[in-house]
Amino acid sequence: MKAEIINIGDELLIGQVVNTNASWMASELSNAGIKVIQITGIADDEVQIKKSLDQAKERADVILISGGLGPTKDDITKKTLAEYFHSQLIFHKPTYENVKKIFAARNFNVSEVNKQQALVPDKCIPLLNVNGTAPGMWFEDNGKVIVSMPGVPFEMQALLKEQVIPMLQKKYKMEAIVNKTIMTTGWGESYLAEKIKDWEDSLPDYIKLAYLPQPGIVRLRLSAHGDNKEKLKNEIDILIERLKKIIPKVIYGFDEISLEEVIGELLKEKNKIAGTAESCTGGYLSHLITSIPGSSAYFKGGIISYANEIKIKQLDVKEQSLIKYGAVSRQVVEEMAIGARKNLGVDYAMAISGIAGPDGGTDEKPVGTTWIALAGPAGVKSKIFHFGEHRGRNIRRAALAALNMLRITLTAI
Amino acid sequence: MKAEIINIGDELLIGQVVNTNASWMASELSNAGIKVIQITGIADDEVQIKKSLDQAKERADVILISGGLGPTKDDITKKTLAEYFHSQLIFHKPTYENVKKIFAARNFNVSEVNKQQALVPDKCIPLLNVNGTAPGMWFEDNGKVIVSMPGVPFEMQALLKEQVIPMLQKKYKMEAIVNKTIMTTGWGESYLAEKIKDWEDSLPDYIKLAYLPQPGIVRLRLSAHGDNKEKLKNEIDILIERLKKIIPKVIYGFDEISLEEVIGELLKEKNKIAGTAESCTGGYLSHLITSIPGSSAYFKGGIISYANEIKIKQLDVKEQSLIKYGAVSRQVVEEMAIGARKNLGVDYAMAISGIAGPDGGTDEKPVGTTWIALAGPAGVKSKIFHFGEHRGRNIRRAALAALNMLRITLTAI
The missing domain is CATH 3.30.70.2860 (Alpha-Beta Plaits)
Known part of the structure; x- marks a missing residue:
């Protein structure tokens, strides 16, 4: 079965938004065994919507449309589809009840313009959209299926995943x-x-x-x-x-779980508290950990020791170690981890010291050279990594490597 | 003048990559006064490429193609365009010299398969791509312009900005x-x-x-x-x-400068050093600052005081203040800023304490409530903000508000 995606919205054609709906839809459809043969982005324009439908029907068995279903005047997809399918707009009570419910949750009455959201073409099967006011619409025409969904990502996603793909799988008796x-x-x-x-x-x-x-x-x-x-x-x-x-x-x-989520689960499960000492990652490791809701249960804090002075003062790194081995060294990163563990009062402290770039590299320690240490109840261990030349990617890879070191240790206890 | 964008690549149709080329191209073209009327994503498929070109020529004056120009077998755009324009592939010396140069920079000889990159259809104007091995190709056909560019974003971007748009502006005598x-x-x-x-x-x-x-x-x-x-x-x-x-x-x-870049410039200009004390932002503020290359010149470090204990121990926040006013309060955030300024030994310390959510809100201090303080040579000042309900956005908005507080202060001195 071949599918085409049509994304409708002026904002796509002036490049104001990146069309993440298209890739999300394409990925879901591919994973469901539906081959996407074309992705078409067009403006909120009646003539072009109709023309695109004509052309898509020549190529595809299923056409999935997103966008242009808002209550304002510039959104014309519903009216255009009604015309295209020689359909009348009729009042759909379940959709109206849904619109009322959404407005009630915000303590608003349904405005006149939003009442229009409950009108649907009489030749479609309306698909209830519990996350928004615009229903999905399922049309069938000469053996082709045409489905219209809102452009708001999470509304479209719920409709596609929970209703449209299962309906397609049933209709086409897919494997x-x-x-x-x-x-x-x-x-x-x-x-x-x-x-x-x-x-x-x-x-x-x-x-x-x-x-x-x-x-x-x-x-x-x-x-x-x-x-x-x-x-x-x-x-x-x-x-x-x-x-x-x-x-x-x-x-x-x-299934797309992040390393920071896994770390959170492990720390909670093992009843341990973590902290950080970051040099080259400059707070990014702590940011990943604290991006997870509820992370205060297992993360106490961190020291961002960008300057050597902070490494000495806040993390008890020995000045001698900095002079003798340099900030990016096994000695210093281990002292950072030990100091953070002690001064933050945590079970496990991750420490990172490296050269993120683009400057600061030497022949001996080129950009990307990064030491990572983990101090825990059983002592400290450390490892050197050689990442690449791109500052942003070096920061991300270093933070993930530190989380991974903690993950491996926690999994073993 | 109307333009259509055609992005070619199997990876688009299985949703493996988000089509950021499309939005970038659409934005650049719109800014140059060229109206984009359709964005079409298709697979590396000969029949579909030709069909899409036929249809695009009916709609648009200019067709801009990206993708499918790699040296491997699955990339068929060049061969398909040569056929479409009844063109022979001929050897193009300047392109070959460019390919050689690129390989020499990596200490490689040009491989047999990469020599093919120097073949171009005889009916096109080749556009030199100094960033990669695949040249751009400018075709004219019955008054329409068709340009093919590589899919690698920075190669396409340089070609579009520096060559294609200026050539279009000249050809169409655009305003x-x-x-x-x-x-x-x-x-x-x-x-x-x-x-x-x-x-x-x-x-x-x-x-x-x-x-x-x-x-x-x-x-x-x-x-x-x-x-x-x-x-x-x-x-x-x-x-x-x-x-x-x-x-x-x-x-x-x-022109798209970030607040963290501006802060960096200001700190360098005023010869001042900054530091941070972060609670709810958990390192994100420091991450923004240190995402800028060379930030070690003006950023010494920070304390991420997620737990109250760290606020007391590392930032000298008074236990009494925490008990009396709570962690999200003017008193505590000001003490955090003052403590960070002193303990980090910096000119300016930004401090943030808030409720990022989704949990932790109360009637009095709902999710999104955030105190931000700035301690500097002239003393400390603070401000309350009421952001929204979304954790990620609250973290970002709080970090930007702290940077902005520093910006306003630095601008005034």
């Missing part, structure tokens, strides 16, 4: 698809591929593996196709158990 | 356009609009104003259209001088 994403950190894509080659080669032809690398993280996506969903799930579970034995330390979680 | 973006912070969009209403109403009809809001920042974009570029520039300069008098503290810079 079952099971996706599972394995989150890994610590190894680069090619090294990882080498290590899991035998496992990858053993995959049956109905289970595909995709490598999806990001700085510091490689996601492995398994997609299984077949008749029996439960059977596929079981097979994937078995494959993952086998993979865990091959690369036990590298897998940190599943 | 002059001058854009200037005014960066503001501290006021919301509607309050700002109210305050500058008279100024906005006084704009001549050939100078348009757009409000582009982001959390904590509102960009004002002026676009002037006319015959004489120098005259338009002068007019915009005069308008900006007038605006500066109306909202002197709100404008922090121009």
Whole structure:
């Protein structure tokens, strides 16, 4: 089955917003086994909407539209679709009840312009949108399915995931698809591929593996196709158990979980408190940890010791160590971790000292050279990393490497 | 003049990458006065590329293509364009010299597959791409212009900005356009609009104003259209001088500069050193400051005092103040700033204490309530802010508000 995505909105064509709806929709549809053949971005323009529908119907079986369903005058998708399908706008009570409910939650009465949101073309199946006032609309026309959804990302996402894709799977009697994403950190894509080659080669032809690398993280996506969903799930579970034995330390979680979330769960589970001492990452490691709601339960704080003076004063780093070994050294990063653990009064302190760049590199310690230490009840350990030349990516990779060091230690206790 | 953007790449249609090229191109073209009427994303597929070109030519005068120009087999755009324009691939010496130069910089010889990059269709004008091996290609066909560029963002960006747009402006004898973006912070969009209403109403009809809001920042974009570029520039300069008098503290810079860059410039200029004390922002303020290369010249470090114990121990906050007023209070945030200034040994210390959410709010201090203080040579000052309910946005807005407080103070000395 072939699908086309049509995103409607003037803001796309002047480049005011990045079309993240398109990639999200394409990813969800692909994962559900629906092949996207074109993504079309057009303005809130009646003629162009109709023309795009004509052309999309020549290419695709299913057309998924987002945008242009707001209550204001510039949003014309609903009116245009009604005309296109020779349809009358009729009052849809469940949609009106939903609009009322949304306004009641904000202590507002439904305004006149928002009452219009409850009008839907009589030739569509309205799809209830509990997150907003604009309903989704499912049309069928000469064997083609055309679905219109709001452009607000979380409204569109809930509709597509919970209603549209299941309805498509039912209508087209699609084969079952099971996706599972394995989150890994610590190894680069090619090294990882080498290590899991035998496992990858053993995959049956109905289970595909995709490598999806990001700085510091490689996601492995398994997609299984077949008749029996439960059977596929079981097979994937078995494959993952086998993979865990091959690369036990590298897998940190599943299905888009972040390393900072995993750390939070581990610290809570083990009833431990963490702290940080950051030089080159300048607060980014602490920011990741505290971006998780409720992190105050397991994170006490940190020292950002950008200047050597702060390393000495706040983290008890010895001046002699700085002079003898330099700030980016095993000695200094270990002293930072030990000092942070003591001065912050935490169970585990992560410390990072490196050269983020673009300046500050030397032949001996080029940009990207980074020492990371972890001090805990069992003592301190440290490791050197050689990241790249890009400041932003070096900062991110260093913070992830520190979180990973803590993760491995916490998992072992 | 109407333009269509065609982005080619399988990765777009499975949602593996967000199509940031499309929004960047659309924004640049709009700013240059070229109206984008459609953005089309398609796979590396010969039939579809040709079909999309046929349809785009019906709609647009100019078609700008990105992607599919790599040296590997899956990239077929060049071959397809050569066929489409009944063109032969011929060897292009300047492109080959460029490929050689790029490989020499990496200490590699040009591989056989990369030699192919120097072949271009004989009916195009090749556009030299100094950032990569794939040249741009400018075709003209029945009065339409079709330009193919690589998909690598910075290669495409340099080609579009430095070669393609100037060539289009010349060919179509387009009117002059001058854009200037005014960066503001501290006021919301509607309050700002109210305050500058008279100024906005006084704009001549050939100078348009757009409000582009982001959390904590509102960009004002002026676009002037006319015959004489120098005259338009002068007019915009005069308008900006007038605006500066109306909202002197709100404008922090121009043309997409960040607040952290401005702070860096100001601290260097005034020869002052800054530090931080962060509670609810958990390191994000320090991260912003240290994301700027060379920030070690003016940033010494910070204390992330997520727990009250750290506020007391590292920042000399009085236990009595915490008990009496709570952590989110004027007293505590001022003590944090004073303590950070002293203990970090800096000229200026920013301190933030607030309720980022989603939990921790009370009736008296709901989620979003945030105190920010600045301690400097002239003493300490503080201010309360009421942000919203979204944790991530609250963290960002608090950090920007702290930077802005420092900016206003530094500007005045």
